[in-house]
Amino acid sequence: MQQHVLCFVLIFSHAWCIGQTKPTYYKDIQPLLAKNCISCHKPGGIGPFSLQTYNEVAAKGNFIGHVTKTRYMPPWKADPDLQIFRNQTTLAQAEIDLIQKWLAAGMPKGKKSKSKSFSTSEQNIKPDLTLPMVTSYQLTDQAKEDFRFFVIPTNLTANTYIAAIEFVPGNRRQVHHSRVMVDSTQKIRGIDGMSELDPRVKEFQVIPLADEFLYGWVPGNTKIFFPPGTAKKIPQGADLILNIHYSPTSSIQKDQSVVNLYYAKTPVNREVKTLTLKESDIRNQPFFIEAERKPTFYMDYPVRNDLSLISIMPHMHFIGKSFLAYAITPAGEKIQLIKIDNWDFNWQTTYQFKQLIKIPAGSRIRVEAKYDNTSENPMNPNTPPKDIGYGWNSTDEMCNLVIYYLDYEPGDELIDY
DSSP, X not given: OHHHHHHHHHHHHHHHHHHTOOOOIIIIIHHHHHHHTTXXXXXXXXXXXXXXXXXXXXXXXXXXXXXXXXXXXXXXXXXXTTOOBTTOXXXXXXXXXXXXXXXXXXXXXXXXXXXXXXXOSGGGOOOSEEEEOSSOEEOOSSSOOEEEEEEEEOOOSSOEEEEEEEEEOSSTTTEEEEEEEEESSSOOGGGTTOBTTOTTHHHHHTSOOSEEEEEEEOTTOOOOOOOTTEEEEEOTTOEEEEEEEEOOOSSOOEEOOEXXXXXOOSOOXXXXXXXXXXXXXXXXXXXXXXXXXXXXXXXXXXXOSOEEEEEEEEEOOTTEEEEEEEEEOTTOOEEEEEEESSOOTTOOOOEEEEEEEEEOTTOEEEEEEEEOOSTTOTTOSXXXXXXXXXXSSTTSBOOEEEEEEEEOOXXXXXXXX
C-alpha cells in the first residue's frame, strides 16, 4: 500500500512540476518574436525599436505584455478566420498568456539552444543588390504634398530573376508611399527628379514600361519571397523608376530611399505577373464620396485565363472603412480572398497566401470597399467633411487591389514553401 501511495505522490509531483515550469526567453519567447515581430523590429526596420536580443526584449517587457494582451500588436488587419496567409502575424490566446506568464516569472533568460536558430528567416536574409537613389532629394518646405519620379540604373549585366523586392524609405517620417517600376529602354532617365505636376512628365509616360508594378511600398508593407522556381524578371541594363509620394513638411527634410533586390537562388521557369484592379473597374461609378455619406463601391473583374494567386494587397486612404475581396467561379463557387473589417491607412500589407489559390478562367474577382466620409469618422482628414474624389494626395481617395500571380499549372494548389 505504501508503495502505491509513494508512486502516486511521485507521479503527481512530476505532473505538478511540469505544469509549474517557467517559460524562458530562448525556449518560448524568442520563437514567438521571430515569427511575428522581428521582421519590423530590427535595426533599420519599420518598428521604432529592435527586439532581436534578450536585453532589447527585457527592456520593453512590460510594454510588450500590454500591447500583446490588448491585441494592439502584432498588427494584422486581415480576418484570420476567412483566409490564412503565409506572412500572418497573429498571436493565439495561449501565446499571449505565455508572454504574461514569462513576465510574471521575472522574464527568465533560460539557455540558448545550439540547435535552434532564428536568424535564417526570410526577413533576415541579406539583399544581393542594394540600389540607393542616385542623389539625396531635398523636399519642399512649403507644407505641400510632393510627388516625385526618380531613376535608379541597375547596371545589371544580364537578365536577372528576382525572388523578392524591398523598398526602404530613407526618411520614414516623410515617405508616404512608393511605387517601383522597370524601364528597359533607358529612355525615361530624363524624368529623374521631376514632379508629377511637371507637364514634361507626359513625354516619358508614353514609353512602354517593362514592368508597370514591380513593387509597391506603404507603411506596414515588407518584402515577400515568391515561390521557388518563380520570380520577377528585370532585363539587362534596365532602370528602376520610383514614384514617391512625400507627406507635407514645413521643415528642411531630405530623402535617399533604397531598393533592395534578392536574386532567385533556384532555376526559374515561371515569371510572376501583376494584376491591378483600379477605380476604372468599379461598377457603380462615379468614384466620388460626398460629405456625410458612407458609400460602398463594387469592383467586378473578369478572369480570362486560369490564374494562381500568390498575394493580394488592398489599398485605400483615410476614409476607407472596410475591404472585402472574393472570386466567383463559373460553377458558382465563392473563393474568399481577404476581409479587412477595420481599415487602417497607416498599416497596409501585401498578404501572401499560405498556398497558391487557383482562380479558374471565367471567374469574376469582386471587391466591396466601404468608405466613411462623415464627421463620425475620427480618421477623416477634413473637419467638417468635404466631398472627396479620386487622387494620389492622402486627402483624396483610391480603391485598388494589387495581385501577384502566375499563369496556372496543374498542382499549383499543392505547392508548399
